[in-house]
Amino acid sequence: MFYHQKKLQYFKPPQKPDAVYAMKIQELIGGTFGEMTVMMQYLFQGWNCRGPAKYRDMLLDIGTEEIGHIEMLATMIAHLLDKAPVKVQEEGAKDAVVGAVMGGTNPREMIMAAAMNPQHAIVSGLGAMPADSVGFPWNGRFIVASGNLMADFRSNLHAETQGRLQAVRMYEMSDDPGVKDTLSFMIARDTMHQNQWEAAIEDLQQSGLESTPVPSSFPLELEKREVAYQFWNHSDGNESAEGRWAKGRSMDGKGEFQYIEHPQPLGPEPQPPQPDPKLHGTPQHRQTDGNGSSAPPLVDRINIRS
Amino acid sequence: MFYHQKKLQYFKPPQKPDAVYAMKIQELIGGTFGEMTVMMQYLFQGWNCRGPAKYRDMLLDIGTEEIGHIEMLATMIAHLLDKAPVKVQEEGAKDAVVGAVMGGTNPREMIMAAAMNPQHAIVSGLGAMPADSVGFPWNGRFIVASGNLMADFRSNLHAETQGRLQAVRMYEMSDDPGVKDTLSFMIARDTMHQNQWEAAIEDLQQSGLESTPVPSSFPLELEKREVAYQFWNHSDGNESAEGRWAKGRSMDGKGEFQYIEHPQPLGPEPQPPQPDPKLHGTPQHRQTDGNGSSAPPLVDRINIRS
Amino acid sequence: MFYHQKKLQYFKPPQKPDAVYAMKIQELIGGTFGEMTVMMQYLFQGWNCRGPAKYRDMLLDIGTEEIGHIEMLATMIAHLLDKAPVKVQEEGAKDAVVGAVMGGTNPREMIMAAAMNPQHAIVSGLGAMPADSVGFPWNGRFIVASGNLMADFRSNLHAETQGRLQAVRMYEMSDDPGVKDTLSFMIARDTMHQNQWEAAIEDLQQSGLESTPVPSSFPLELEKREVAYQFWNHSDGNESAEGRWAKGRSMDGKGEFQYIEHPQPLGPEPQPPQPDPKLHGTPQHRQTDGNGSSAPPLVDRINIRS
Amino acid sequence: MFYHQKKLQYFKPPQKPDAVYAMKIQELIGGTFGEMTVMMQYLFQGWNCRGPAKYRDMLLDIGTEEIGHIEMLATMIAHLLDKAPVKVQEEGAKDAVVGAVMGGTNPREMIMAAAMNPQHAIVSGLGAMPADSVGFPWNGRFIVASGNLMADFRSNLHAETQGRLQAVRMYEMSDDPGVKDTLSFMIARDTMHQNQWEAAIEDLQQSGLESTPVPSSFPLELEKREVAYQFWNHSDGNESAEGRWAKGRSMDGKGEFQYIEHPQPLGPEPQPPQPDPKLHGTPQHRQTDGNGSSAPPLVDRINIRS
Amino acid sequence: MFYHQKKLQYFKPPQKPDAVYAMKIQELIGGTFGEMTVMMQYLFQGWNCRGPAKYRDMLLDIGTEEIGHIEMLATMIAHLLDKAPVKVQEEGAKDAVVGAVMGGTNPREMIMAAAMNPQHAIVSGLGAMPADSVGFPWNGRFIVASGNLMADFRSNLHAETQGRLQAVRMYEMSDDPGVKDTLSFMIARDTMHQNQWEAAIEDLQQSGLESTPVPSSFPLELEKREVAYQFWNHSDGNESAEGRWAKGRSMDGKGEFQYIEHPQPLGPEPQPPQPDPKLHGTPQHRQTDGNGSSAPPLVDRINIRS
């Protein structure tokens, strides 16, 4: 069960409205790596967790924190959209210098009204939306909750990495002190969360519950070990031979990397079986029915047999 | 530019058709972590890569390998769907023991025909589809290519982790020696690829190009450092205090973890600005217009001013 | 900011696992009218609310309650999926009565393994997912937060109506006392929430902030009043003349319903303008260029002019 | 079966092309509450209707009217896109006042060409599309047809409410007399349709077929009546106590509202069952297999048993 | 503007309910090539048509016919879902032969209840839905209306081809005389419509408005003519040399097919430009800032310059 507390975790309002920036910062709410993703991802991982209690508790702690991050960004968007000009002005009289160019309209406003997310005006009435910076809605396929904690902690580390990268890019794209201040709080939390998932990975590994390759509970002898440490060079050129992945002990300590410079197929040519005539796909050879028609009465005879 | 070689990288055909298994193994082609995802993810990362040549080359090597993995699974699905019964039989005469129950129909076939992916019959004519195990189409939001290699390598590590986990689960869900043999090859490649991305992360870190927190090129003093290593305990109970993330040196070596047992908001209550009357949202107070109407002629007067 | 409390708002575990029912009850989590929808809808409406404080507070209260409803259903799904048979068994020996039919396999298990949501095994490891009963992911277009409270309260009333209808249907589709008990709690909350939104609509109407037609702040004289109370009978037959909508005082008290038995168009035939030749659409008449070619060098000349 | 009549229900062409406005007005065609939604919603409700004939007839009347509304808007978009400049001009010579700023290009055209929906040029050749104002395609999850007429009429009332709100916003965002005139017709029809659904709700209620709580055919004694009229205050502060929903007779006349100021959970802590080892999720305790390996050969032994 | 006529274009009811077939036949309503697609495709093409009047009229004729096809299939689905068992029965006593296997339940019903589309029960109350056979919603990206009539007629020919193929497959998957009779009407209409689009292509070609390659109004000399008739053999083996596409006069009569057995790249290696440091992508070389830090204070200095 959940409770709400009216104050925001942290917040400085933007100094000025900026409808285009409001459109862009939607990425941090409803984008693939927005706050909706981490919130839902951690809550579902927590709810589905059957591992040790500390992991479940920790997942629900951070998932609950993230709900509040959406709240902060939604509040920021409401401010950024304040008094957004929603009408692209007509050009006016041409007799003044400014008028000659923009017909008396403030050019920045004209651009803002043309390039903002139209749904911020038409659909949400100047409020945040559960969508990304191009208006694509957040969806449930954005989250990962597999039941295997190592698989999920790696996902979480990557989500916070993409998340911090995007928040930093938004920081660089603003000159507004309020926006920058609020983002500097969120970027710091992402620093914590990257550290947190690295710590959780170490913690889980030391518990002996999971290790590379994940899932570690699957017996290695059931996989084709002979190809388990080979790098296949599928392109011409071999700069890829210079990397750590091409030679030396494998990272799981269970094999030796090999560089296969000229990889060759180990399998046969595919021979997909001939199509069921009931589905009227094209077979390898024409079915002759004695009367030369290209529409043989296959079906009736087949029906009898089926 | 790309070339195709007719033989498969590896393949053993299934011993028996199984339309329900064909439906399920679509997850490994078109699911969030299916082969289409890793193929497209590595190719786009490679095409967009501006980092050292070895990374670009390596990304295109593995992306090219993954195209062939879709090919292997597509071939397997064609075999699994061979002669799939597509019609759910009517119940027939009731005079025999078997007939008493299933009307003369093979019950396994009846279940197969009812529970298979209907599109395998109606849409693809018994061929593989670019969709997952519930028929949801693969889409471009499944992939990650951010331009920051550390962010992407972490994504790749996680994708191969989820991918191997899912392949292992499919292995457990089959009794067919051909299916299991082919999967054991793919599982081994996933072992390599988990190792590969761990190696690539180490390689990149040692190059000095990226480190935690990512992106490392963003000056730490621009984030709110005071909250950069705090764990906020947002739920009752504190099992989460027991983890590595709650105390000790942070993983990036740049701070000390702190456990905030009773986190309090640092921000104010939100005060979203009052709505623009042109958008006809609900304001805090009723706009009185002197004539008591609840539909005041706001618009005209506003139009004049705007 | 939000807090989590470990106990569930209400819960009785199911008596028996049932993987097919687990698939179906996903509708109440991630379907169009599942708990994810009402949770997100009320939270976004609350965060975007600029109306009187009591509405904002109320929206955040109920939105916060709904997060806990997802938690209850996620827990139920974990129980329903416990020990779900994930492998569709082969048919075995045919020498026994049962074996003759199902090859020694429990037929209910065989059906369950074939017809369950495959992603519950492959993707989530027997946990709940942010998707509906056919595996389609929840998405942000499911929610409504328009900034106009009457528009949104009507949406909320309808969401709780659909939601209770679906919960009742799920109740009818189960024989499990635990499932039925938990659902009877949720159905009762839906009763409250239908009442709540009816009350909120009355409350808002009495505040004078909104009335029919919504938005009431738009001056009625700006719409074509002559068609504002006409029912147009677009189909043959006129059973539709018998309804309340076809005669008498209009519900907003501002007009009189009229039944137009033989509606006629008031507009002209459309005359879409001829296509820009640069876009190579098909025009009404062939553009002759003097040399009879069907590929006239339009472009060059156009480029000069543009 | 349907027939088409060439004239439009109503139409005034726009005075001037405006590609950005064309992009925005797509919301009224293919948005969540666009004409495609109401058309499809009413037709599917009509086709699926098993209630009294007058409802079915009425639903098909209005559904058929709505097809013509898409037609009107599609025609308007064709006009708005007429001669839309599709190329963002280069900057030219800098020697004149205007040239100093925009290089000889009309600035409004430059903004239009940059900010228009690119698919209006590339994909549709300056025609309307079945998508919303950010280019997201209309989809079938936008509509509601539940088989319960009260549930659906409430949905319809809300759809027409959102629809009129959005049409009014578009009206406010235009200065074009043709656009405004055509919209004033559509806004008036939305006034009718809000009235119509309120009338239909009253009509249905008086028929005794449905009442609050919906579905009314579900016996109230099967829900947990003790929580059926409680408002749970999940957030700090209690402004929400001031509303009609917090005290007094419930709207269905079957209970009394109660305000629960400090809500407490009624359920236990969740105890999701331990994971099936075949799915390789992370369990609460490490499975020891006597040889200290973190990859115990679980599978083989399990296979034997399964 | 449109009118509705209560009778169906054609219809025979199914003899028996069959919930699994109801799920499958949704493909013909809401699948990629279902009736919703052709209806919307022809209507949008008609509304957007600027070509000769006969094309516009014809497009609106057939688009209007297709609305009625959805109506026929929706009616069929209502019949197929009549009295669908929605509850997967528990197994009962084991003392009888039948009971030993299915616990007294009709096995066909058990399979039907498990494998049907759950939304047919929970969401639509046994009515048709705007979705395909796996429950994926119809969406606007399924249709094509490009403004170029030849491009669109080719699309229409292909849509009717896929549509007839799918209807034929559904015909083969049924034993019900009512279903088969109704489908035999729809299949015949698809025969007409394939013929119709072939006729329309011929008609358009003879009008001189369009020819291969489409769009024919683009001057051929602006394309790289030297590669306009070459077949590139990108795979090993050269069975592809045997086809009509590999030699002889090209189909447009404007060139000669050439078979390039060993295709070689004509372009350079890609050299994507180095990333903007503000976006914190990974560059080719580490940016040294004199103090050895991997997080150089790039931003501040960049901000000054920007």
Added chain:
Amino acid sequence: MFYHQKKLQYFKPPQKPDAVYAMKIQELIGGTFGEMTVMMQYLFQGWNCRGPAKYRDMLLDIGTEEIGHIEMLATMIAHLLDKAPVKVQEEGAKDAVVGAVMGGTNPREMIMAAAMNPQHAIVSGLGAMPADSVGFPWNGRFIVASGNLMADFRSNLHAETQGRLQAVRMYEMSDDPGVKDTLSFMIARDTMHQNQWEAAIEDLQQSGLESTPVPSSFPLELEKREVAYQFWNHSDGNESAEGRWAKGRSMDGKGEFQYIEHPQPLGPEPQPPQPDPKLHGTPQHRQTDGNGSSAPPLVDRINIRS
């Protein structure tokens, strides 16, 4: 299995960056008819092909070529986004002519930064994405692979037709010699590919494997032949009588076109069966239960019977 060759099939870099054009040209990568579609469509058709070897080989040749086309466009986008201004500049001092209008900012840059695809900066770090020109992700429903080669070749012809049309439109929308040169290569390949699919259709027809109507293996006597060549005039006016489709020999040579000027329904009024009370839909008549309640205790009694 596949191999990569580092050089591009063809490429000329753009002369200047242009972030808005980069957004638009995404249509050619990830749009409905972008290179991702043709690549995936041909590869899946090839992998699923059971027809003669020459078709399979040819499909894989062209599918493999198309991977390289994505690569070319991805490289072009990297160049177009080079040094894209990502920040919408504030207005500065007003003392100069230019400053009076744009505050010292380059207006083209300001428009570019406002109207570009925000994800090109935030998500991909100035790289190409698997999405279209409005940022909607490519998805698997865009492709067609039916198992029937004629159905698929018609789809392929149409895809290349739409593809060339869109490439030509992009060509017209650019002034950049590099962009135009590269596009002129791709347009020429589309010329080849239109010719190729026309050739493949002829080739397949001459093989006797398929003809109109497709699928030709379905016996014509099983369809309602009496409506197989009728054009139904569903709209007022009869310009549609003037086309080739309205009279004369049908294109398949098996019938005669007929123009039905006043089409009448051949079917009855729909009579959908009454709803199952367990699903709580609205029935035609109120169910009376003797106590006048509108919520009769149906359920209990039904449960007993079920």
